[in-house]
Amino acid sequence: MSCLLSSPPIPTLSSLQTQNPNPTKEEWLYTSLKSPKTPTQLKTLHAQIIKTGLTQNDLVFGQLFLCCSISNTMNYARHLFDKLHHPKLFFYNAMIKGYSLNDFHQDALTLYTLMRYRSVTCDSFTFPVVLRSASTLGKIHIGKELHGLVLKMGCAERLIVQTAFIDMYCACGLSSYGRLVFDKIVDKDVICWNTMIAGYIKCGEYGYAKEVFELMPVRNVSSWNTIVDMYCKCGDMEMARKLFEDMPEKDVISWNALISGYAKIGESGEMRRLFDEMPRKNVVSWNVMITCYVHNRQFLEALELFRVMQVSDVKPNEVTVVAVLPVCAHLGALDLGKWVHAYIDRNRVKIDVYVNTALIDMYGKCGSVEDAKRVFNNARVKDTFLCSTMIEVLGTHGKAKEAFTIFSYMRSTGIKPNDVTFVGLLKACSHVGLVDAGVKYFFMMSEEFRLMPKVEHFGCMVDLLGRAGHIEEAHELIKSMPMDPHPIVWGALLSACRIHGNVKLAEEVALRLIELEPQSCGNYVLLSNIYSKAGRWDEAANLRRKMKEKGVVKKPGCSSIAVNNVVNEFFAGDRAHSRSKEIYKKLDEIVTRLKTEGYAPCTSSALHDVDMDEKEQALLHHSEKLAVAFGLISTDHKTPIRIVKNLRVCDDCHLFLKMISKYYNRQMIVRDCNRFHHFRDGSCSCSDFW
């Protein structure tokens, strides 16, 4: 839908008249076809071409194909193409070029094969385009065949064709073949040299790249940029910096290359200095910066830069929003995410499969499955990533059946699942306890799709079996794993033991885990909770002493809630918020109210070795309780409260939230570190199973 919005309208006759007072119908149509169109507009234009009798006019009709390609509607172009009885070479070229520009390289190659089968002779316009597709897909046999053909046809001397061969061979990993072509060329231009250098870099042969660079008789900015980027890619920033300083002239790409070099090694300080210093910035400069901040988990810096970018003279594009959306996802800031989505529509940012994937992930992680589904259904291009993301979202929200439907969709449309797809499916099964389905998918992976289960898949299976109470089977599965079980796998077994009260095995597993990752607090906390629940206070105390000795600090619980686009963070017992007084007052009121309804704090969740009263206090000031209290005083009663927590929700908070949803008649959506809880009318979507 947003694609419809993003197409500029067809220019009217009057708007063109300012440049050309009397355009002919032909000129008018040709000009119209220069900018992207919606499918409806394309149909209208096609009808006009037929009406005007211009179907024989290669220039106008060919432009229609090219217009389809810039409008992302290659299906329509193909529909028109298939109606032609004997398509001319010109139309094959236009179609292949269209496919290639839209990155449908397989379609480009298939059409090329059809063309050969129909004995249509290619020309020098066909070769570079087909070569590009062949090299992108690494189809060396097509590349070689083309090479033979070109030699036979005698158009091998064209520099552009030669250059395309160098590129193709190098992209297929055969730099020595590329070098043979390169060496035979008599009048090499600078593009040819640059392609050879880039080819060596693609093959990881940096030494040769440098050698060719030094041999160049004339270098342009691109040559320097390529070589500077090469040093950045290897992380040799010293050399990159030296070359950058030596460059006779620099353009924005030179600066971007260097900045992204610092970004890659995480030196955000030096990156920022250069960014502030550069004379002119383009959209890539901003994107490199924002992406780097996101990767370094400097989310607030990323958002701030995105804000500054909007008042700069550079417009954000699809790459920018793909960088920013994960920030919303991470913060669970639904309103902010929705704002970015609206921004995309309002500013006609191109919506491609990356943007859609990021949107689905954002909506999923912000708790709005409905919005995620809407984006999925409207997505014109669906690929493995997009579908896997949708499956993952449905799974974490406990909608296993719908996740299976997406998987069936993938199978019926030929979208190949990958290992991540199966992680999503297995997770979906384990959240709702569908053991049989999980086992089915686990075996399907290798038997039907030739994907070997990785440690992640074993982790999911242990979780699935363990949660459903098949603890022994889960344990057996770990023992039978072909690889070393990652601590996460043992962790899955441990939490199963916790749910099903298997103290004996829990102890064994937890001690092993503590040995494996002595600095991770979670294992101590889990085991200590298990001891406390079993009334083994001494051992719980012992464990805490051990923790202290090893200098392990308990990761503080932190919950965040976004109100009016401001993210409010709360730590347990935190009094830093500006409305702290009101929040604690509200919390007192809630507790008093819920106690009259039968709420009794379940103190076994508290780790502290203190008396009952203090234990209760610590419990009552858990971060999610503070966040909920804040939500209740700062939003109206119809607004669902959305909270993101960094740890797992404890038993007590879970009960507390269920009761609030009933007695305060409030919907609450809580994302903990591994799933969603939708609280409503006194119950939770996880069925107390988490």
Added chain:
DNA sequence: GTAGGGTTAG
């Protein structure tokens, strides 16, 4: 020919 992008087990 050169800079920037999406999913992943406790």
